[in-house]
Amino acid sequence: MNKELISTLLKATGVVLALYLFLVGINGMSSAIKHMGADVADSIFTATSNPMVALFIGVFSTVLFQSSSTTTSLIVGMVSSGALSLTGAVPMIMGANIGTTVTNTIVSVGHINRGNEFKRAFAASTVHDFFNVLAVLILFPLEMMFHGIQNTAEWFATFLFGKIHNIDVLQAKSPIKAAVKSGSKFVEQFTFDNEIVYLVISVLITFLMLYSLVKLLRSLVLAKIEAFFDQYIFKTIYRAIAFGVLLTIMVQSSSITTSLVVPLAGAGVLTLRQIFPFTLGANIGTTVTALLAALTGTVSALIAAFSHLLFNIFGILIVYGIPALREIPLKCAEFISDKAVQNKFVPLVYLLIVFVAIPLSIILLGS
Amino acid sequence: MSVFQQVVKLWKDDDLLAQAWNESFDMMVLSNTMFTSAVKYLRRGESLEAIKALKKKDKDINQYQQSVRKKVVTHFSVSKNINNLPNGLVLLSIVIDIERLGDYTKNILDLALHYPDPMISEDFLEELRSIEKEVLSLFSDTLKAVENQDEELARSLLKRYKKSLAAVSDKIVNDCISGQSSFGDEKKNAAVTLYARYLKRVGGHLKNITTTMLNPYEYIGYNSPK
Numbered sequence: 001m002n003k004e005l006i007s008t009l010l011k012a013t014g015v016v017l018a019l020y021l022f023l024v025g026i027n028g029m030s031s032a033i034k035h036m037g038a039d040v041a042d043s044i045f046t047a048t049s050n051p052m053v054a055l056f057i058g059v060f061s062t063v064l065f066q067s068s069s070t071t072t073s074l075i076v077g078m079v080s081s082g083a084l085s086l087t088g089a090v091p092m093i094m095g096a097n098i099g100t101t102v103t104n105t106i107v108s109v110g111h112i113n114r115g116n117e118f119k120r121a122f123a124a125s126t127v128h129d130f131f132n133v134l135a136v137l138i139l140f141p142l143e144m145m146f147h148g149i150q151n152t153a154e155w156f157a158t159f160l161f162g163k164i165h166n167i168d169v170l171q172a173k174s175p176i177k178a179a180v181k182s183g184s185k186f187v188e189q190f191t192f193d194n195e196i197v198y199l200v201i202s203v204l205i206t207f208l209m210l211y212s213l214v215k216l217l218r219s220l221v222l223a224k225i226e227a228f229f230d231q232y233i234f235k236t237i238y239r240a241i242a243f244g245v246l247l248t249i250m251v252q253s254s255s256i257t258t259s260l261v262v263p264l265a266g267a268g269v270l271t272l273r274q275i276f277p278f279t280l281g282a283n284i285g286t287t288v289t290a291l292l293a294a295l296t297g298t299v300s301a302l303i304a305a306f307s308h309l310l311f312n313i314f315g316i317l318i319v320y321g322i323p324a325l326r327e328i329p330l331k332c333a334e335f336i337s338d339k340a341v342q343n344k345f346v347p348l349v350y351l352l353i354v355f356v357a358i359p360l361s362i363i364l365l366g367s
Numbered sequence: 368m369s370v371f372q373q374v375v376k377l378w379k380d381d382d383l384l385a386q387a388w389n390e391s392f393d394m395m396v397l398s399n400t401m402f403t404s405a406v407k408y409l410r411r412g413e414s415l416e417a418i419k420a421l422k423k424k425d426k427d428i429n430q431y432q433q434s435v436r437k438k439v440v441t442h443f444s445v446s447k448n449i450n451n452l453p454n455g456l457v458l459l460s461i462v463i464d465i466e467r468l469g470d471y472t473k474n475i476l477d478l479a480l481h482y483p484d485p486m487i488s489e490d491f492l493e494e495l496r497s498i499e500k501e502v503l504s505l506f507s508d509t510l511k512a513v514e515n516q517d518e519e520l521a522r523s524l525l526k527r528y529k530k531s532l533a534a535v536s537d538k539i540v541n542d543c544i545s546g547q548s549s550f551g552d553e554k555k556n557a558a559v560t561l562y563a564r565y566l567k568r569v570g571g572h573l574k575n576i577t578t579t580m581l582n583p584y585e586y587i588g589y590n591s592p593k
Contacts, residue, residue, distance in 0.1 A: 222445055223382055223448075225445065226382050226383040226441060226442055226445045227382075229441050229444075229445050230383055230386075230437065230441050260444060261444075263444040264441060264444050264445075267444070269440055
C-alpha cells in the first residue's frame with residue numbers, strides 16, 4: 001500500500017471515530033443536563049423564553065465558537081435533555097445562522113491593505129451576512145406569530161415517527177444508540193459523580209470532536225475539490241448552490257466553505273454574484289451536523305435540527321427566489337465594501353456592532 | 368459527457384497546480400511553434416493573411432497564462448497548503464517569460480509584415496544568422512530540459528546564452544548604432560538592429576526559464592551566487 005492510501009485510510013478511520021465521540025459528547029451533555037434536575041432546566045427555559053434574547057444568544061454563542069454547527073449541536077443536545085423548548089430553540093438556531101458569517105468576514109479583513117482586492121473580498125463575505133440578517137428579519141417575526149417552521153418540522157416528525165413526545169429517534173436496540181450510550185457511560189466514570197464536571201467534559205468532547213471532524217474532512221476533501229472550483233462549480237446558479245450544500249456536508253463547516261471563496265473573490269477569480277448562491281448552499285449544508293447530532297437524541301431534538309434546515313430552505317426560497325429581495329444583500333454588500341475601502345475602520349466597527357455590541361446589549365437588557 | 372462523468376473526471380484529475388504546470392508546458396510548445404514559424408516567415412516572406420493568422424495565436428498564449436494564473440490562485444486559496452508555494456511562484460514567473468516570448472515573436476512577425484522583402488539574415492551578417500540559429504536551437508533545447516528536468520542540459524544552455532547569443536547580439540546592435548556596420552539604407556539598418564535585439568530578448572526569456580531549474584527562487588533570471 002502506498003503512503004497516500006494509508007494516510008487516507010487513517011484519516012477516514014479518524015472521521016468515523018471523531019463522529020462517534022461527537023455523538024458521545026452530545027449524548028453526555030444531554031444526560032448531564034437531565035441529571036442536574038429541574039432548576040437548571042428552568043433557568044435555561046427562562047433565559048430563552050424571550051425569543052429576541054434567544055436569537056441573540058444564538059448569534060453571540062456562534063461568534064464565540066466560530067461555528068454554527070457547534071451551537072446548533074449544543075442546542076439539539078439541550079432540546080434532547082428537555083432543558084430547552086422548541087420555541088426557544090428555533091430563534092437560537094436562526095441566530096446561529098447569523099453568527100456563523102463572522103468567520104469569513106474576518107478572513108476578508110486579511111486583504112485590507114490592498115484596495116480593490118479588499119473591496120471584492122469584503123463584499124463576498126458580507127453578502128452572506130446580509131442574506132442571513134434579511135432572512136431573519138423576514139422569518140423571525142413570521143415564526144413568532146405563526147410558528148410555521150416549527151409546525152412544519154413537527155408535522156414532518158409526526159409523519160415519520162407517529163408521535164413526537166418522549167420518544168427517541170433511534171430505538172434502544174439500535175447498535176449506534178447502544179454504542180453511543182456506552183461511550184457516554186464510560187465518560188461518566190471519570191466525572192466523580194459530579195453533573196457539572198460531566199457537562200463540561202461532554203461539551204469539550206463535542207467541541208473538540210467537531211473541530212477534529214472538520215479538520216480531518218477538510219484534509220480529505222479539499223485537495224480533491226480544487227478542480228471543481230476551477231471549472232465546474234460557478235458555471236450556473238444551481239451548480240453553485242448544489243456544490244455549496246455538498247461541500248459543506250463533506251467538510252461539516254459552512255465557515256470553511258464560505259471562507260474558501262473569499263480569497264478567490266479578492267483575486268477577482270470569482271464575482272460577487274457567482275459566490276452568493278454558493279454561500280446559500282453552504283447554509284443548507286451546515287444543517288446536517290445538527291441532524292447528525294439529533295440521531296441519538298429525542299424526536300424533539302430532531303425537530304429542532306430539522307427547523308434549522310427548514311429555516312434555511314425558506315430563507316433561500318423567499319430571499320433568493322424573489323428578484324427584488326435577492327438584490328438587497330448584493331447591494332448592501334457592495335455599499336459596505338465601498339465604505340470599507342474609503343475608511344479602514346468601517347470593517348472593524350461593522351464586526352464589533354453586528355456581532356458583539358448588538359447581541360450582547362440585547363442579551364443583557366433582555367435578561 | 369454527462370454531469371456525473373464530468374464530476375468523476377474532475378475528482379480523478381491531478382490537483383490544479385499539477386494541471387497548471389502541464390498547461391505551462393503546452394504554452395511553451397505553442398510559443399516555440401510560433402517562434403519557429405515567425406523566423407521562417409521572415410526569411411522567405413509570407414502572405415499578409417498567414418502572418419496575421421500566426422499573430423492571432425498569441426491570444427492562445429495569453430489565455431494559457433490567464434488559465435495558469437487562475438489555477439495557481441485557486442489551488443492556494445482552496446488547499447491552504449503553502450508547502451509548495453515556491454512551486455507556484457516559480458510557475459507564475461515561467462508563464463510571464465513564456466508570454467513575453469509570444470510578444471517578441473509578434474514583433475518578429477511585424478518585421479516580416481513591414482520589411483518589404485524576405486529578410487535572410489546571412490545576407491546581412493553571418494553573426495545575425497548565427498544568433499538566429501542559436502535561438503532556434505536554444506528554444507527546442509530549453510523545451511527538452513524543462514520536459515525532462517535535465518539540469519546538465521540547463522547548465523549548458525546558460526553558458527551558450529551568454530557566449531553565443533547575448534554578446535553577439537550586443538555587438539551587432541552597437542555596430543549598427545555607431546555606424547561601424549551599415550547596410551545601405553535606413554530600413555535595412557533598422558531591421559537588422561531590431562531583429563538582433565528581438566533574438567537576444569527571446570534568448571533572455573529562455574534563460575530566465577532555464578534558471579528556474581537551477582537557481583533558488585530569488586535568483587530566477589539572475590546568476591546564482593557561487
